[in-house]
Amino acid sequence: MRVCLVFGGGGQVGRELARAIPPDGWRVEALDRATADITDAAALSAILDRLQPAAAINAAAYTGVDKAESEPERAYAINAVGAGHVAAAAAKHKVPLVHLSTDFVFHDAKGGALAEDAAVDPRGYYASSKLAGEVEVRRRGASHAIVRTSWVFGVFGGNFVKTVLRLAHERPELGVVDDQRGAPTPAADIARTALAIARRLAGPDVGSEHFGTFHYCGAPATTWHGFAEAILAAAATHGHPCPPVRINNEYRTTATRPVDSTLDCGKLARLYGIAQPDWRQGLASVLGELLAGGRGP
Numbered sequence: 001m002r003v004c005l006v007f008g009g010g011g012q013v014g015r016e017l018a019r020a021i022p023p024d025g026w027r028v029e030a031l032d033r034a035t036a037d038i039t040d041a042a043a044l045s046a047i048l049d050r051l052q053p054a055a056a057i058n059a060a061a062y063t064g065v066d067k068a069e070s071e072p073e074r075a076y077a078i079n080a081v082g083a084g085h086v087a088a089a090a091a092k093h094k095v096p097l098v099h100l101s102t103d104f105v106f107h108d109a110k111g112g113a114l115a116e117d118a119a120v121d122p123r124g125y126y127a128s129s130k131l132a133g134e135v136e137v138r139r140r141g142a143s144h145a146i147v148r149t150s151w152v153f154g155v156f157g158g159n160f161v162k163t164v165l166r167l168a169h170e171r172p173e174l175g176v177v178d179d180q181r182g183a184p185t186p187a188a189d190i191a192r193t194a195l196a197i198a199r200r201l202a203g204p205d206v207g208s209e210h211f212g213t214f215h216y217c218g219a220p221a222t223t224w225h226g227f228a229e230a231i232l233a234a235a236a237t238h239g240h241p242c243p244p245v246r247i248n249n250e251y252r253t254t255a256t257r258p259v260d261s262t263l264d265c266g267k268l269a270r271l272y273g274i275a276q277p278d279w280r281q282g283l284a285s286v287l288g289e290l291l292a293g294g295r296g297p
């Protein structure tokens, strides 16, 4: 059995990786922060020595977008320095690495879709630390695929879907911004895609074109307001409360969000045959799991 080692196994994507059906002949070894702290370079090297993985996926990150504004050192220690440690360990052990990154490296697609080589424009410490992580991964010499994704939601951890479901119980009406455009992406689809990329990078059918930077997000693009309406409409089919969602662009966050971070995912489709998932299908299955049998989120 070939091992795909996962860092960040306790997160939204990490837990989906842990329960995903691996490619034939593979097993996933998902390690959470307690077992594999990516800020500890020596520990990472020892883990790779012990497990001898055929590929690795880095899903570990500091994802507190607003909190990063008050603790930027911590965000950089994990998202930049830690990502570099993972890449260095992968390079040393000749293990191909799939590293997850974010649409936050961009600010405004201006109604189009951002290709991998579009000019970056990170705002805030989370965004800058993730961009610095990409730079680290590229310069450490590991064979890698950096996969930028956006608006992650799923069954595990905290996310927008769960927040909307909770607020629908608490409030007669929800106010959500419609001045930020992007694409929700189911964590389970990211996990499947990351595994497919890892398998390819470690396999005999890999070519130089399979390495580099890729975009992967759900379709169609929407706004947070549109996403909230879709969540409640789908949740209503489970008997969940469905208050009206009005547009509220007064909502302020500590960190600046991208205005339009719609990603062009054509490169991944061309080179890997991986299509964008329709996030509405992923939403239906997440809600099915969260709300089945009248269970709350």
Ligand SMILES: NC(=O)c1ccc[n+]([C@@H]2O[C@H](COP(=O)([O-])OP(=O)(O)OC[C@H]3O[C@@H](n4cnc5c(N)ncnc54)[C@H](OP(=O)(O)O)[C@@H]3O)[C@@H](O)[C@H]2O)c1
Pocket (backbone or CB within 6 Å): 007, 008, 009, 010, 011, 012, 013, 014, 032, 033, 036, 037, 038, 039, 058, 059, 060, 061, 062, 063, 078, 082, 100, 101, 102, 103, 104, 130, 148, 149, 150, 151, 152, 153, 157, 158
């Ligand atoms: N969430 C989104 O909307 C979004 C959007 C675009 C891109 N992304 C990217 O997608 C990837 C996965 O995100 P996610 O939503 O799954 O994030 P998540 O749910 O916050 O999971 C990240 C995991 O990393 C762990 N972690 C933090 N510091 C660590 C360390 N030093 N060593 C090892 N593990 C550590 C966290 O553990 P603790 O919980 O113990 O801190 C957490 O389990 C990240 O690269 C993120 O930047 C996310």
